[in-house]
Amino acid sequence: MNITEIAxxxxxxxxxxxxxxxxxxxxxxxxxxxxxxxxxxxxGMSLLFLLAIGSLIWEKRDNLKFESEVxxxxxxxxxxxxxxxxxxxxxxxxxxxxxxxxxxxxxxxLASGFKxxxxxxxxxxxxxxxxxxxxxxxxxxxxxxxxxxxxxxxLHYFGFDxxxxxxxxxxxxxxxxxxxxxxxxxxIIYTLSISVLALVxxxxxxxxxxxxxxxxxxxxxxxxxxRVVMLAIFAAxxxxxxxxxxxxxxxxxxxxxxxxxxxxxxxxLLQQEEKSQTTRSSRS
Numbered sequence: 711m712n713i714t715e716i717a718x719x720x721x722x723x724x725x726x727x728x729x730x731x732x733x734x735x736x737x738x739x740x741x742x743x744x745x746x747x748x749x750x751x752x753x754g755m756s757l758l759f760l761l762a763i764g765s766l767i768w769e770k771r772d773n774l775k776f777e778s779e780v781x782x783x784x785x786x787x788x789x790x791x792x793x794x795x796x797x798x799x800x801x802x803x804x805x806x807x808x809x810x811x812x813x814x815x816x817x818x819x820l821a822s823g824f825k826x827x828x829x830x831x832x833x834x835x836x837x838x839x840x841x842x843x844x845x846x847x848x849x850x851x852x853x854x855x856x857x858x859x860x861x862x863x864x865l866h867y868f869g870f871d872x873x874x875x876x877x878x879x880x881x882x883x884x885x886x887x888x889x890x891x892x893x894x895x896x897x898i899i900y901t902l903s904i905s906v907l908a909l910v911x912x913x914x915x916x917x918x919x920x921x922x923x924x925x926x927x928x929x930x931x932x933x934x935x936x937r938v939v940m941l942a943i944f945a946a947x948x949x950x951x952x953x954x955x956x957x958x959x960x961x962x963x964x965x966x967x968x969x970x971x972x973x974x975x976x977x978x979l980l981q982q983e984e985k986s987q988t989t990r991s992s993r994s
Contacts, residue, residue: 736794865943905922
């Protein structure tokens, strides 16, 4: 038996590599579904979150305990089977966004059982916020009327002759309807998810953790309201600009602006945290 055969034999007997292969394969399937759905924004977010998860797993790789019992293993296999079934049927929409978390939860149960789930709390929290909140919020919240009202307020504040009725915003030469797709829910969920990712990867003082997601939600809402304001102005003055900013790649710019705005806020928060720690250290 040569060195390659010995190495291969050891790899095949190591459960960690089997679990890693299963997890990687499932997440690749989830990414493929997002790519086929042409959801560019969610695809980019998924890559970012998976890179963060890979980094966390790598750091704790030597301390993970793999001890699963029969029941959690059965539940884990069932969850993985459901993910594969939905993937084979080309799941889209809400189901598609549930698959990454479900597959990770299933693999975690298969690897370490119910008692060992706490080892993966960071990774599971990150994947939970990647997709699950958007599914829940789509059933519970209708942001369109609130977005329309706030956008109309901004237009009025800047001197426009605006009329707001429900989800309709009217200017003298045109107007817009704020549909569910334009309500800003996706932008809010993305900034909220980024805030959770930031808190996990770069923790701040416990007293500040509660306010970080709230700031992220406000940033996402305001950025989208500004987008609606611009669309209303374009609808009344420049149809070509309206078509460009309402759809296509240009519409993703606002999501990026929201994420960058939150990134600047969190960076300043980290800088303040560092200065506070330095001050406390110098006093002591």
